[in-house]
Amino acid sequence: MSPELPSPVPSPCINVCEMAPETGLCRGCLRTIDEIVAWGGASEDEKRAVWAEIRRRETQIQWD
Template structure:
């Protein structure tokens, strides 16, 4: 079974205003837990990232 890839782009900078990484748009909890998440949980995170981009791009 293939694992869902991480959205990490190696630009780790947390936005203190909304709690999202400016590189991958995940929260610290999502980043820390990534390796333990199921593929379904990872896909759920991925589905939320596009909506976070306008909020995180500051």
């Protein structure tokens, strides 16, 4: 099951917390700092929207 489907929606954090200056995204969870800060107060729908954005970002990354 995709992590964005259950309720409550789980955090995408994998405890690799390092912001990449070239992208502005966390190298662990691919969220912006604003998305990370807002996560705790976000609705389930907002969290699912963040997950959708993470999935979109994953398709654009050049993985080594």
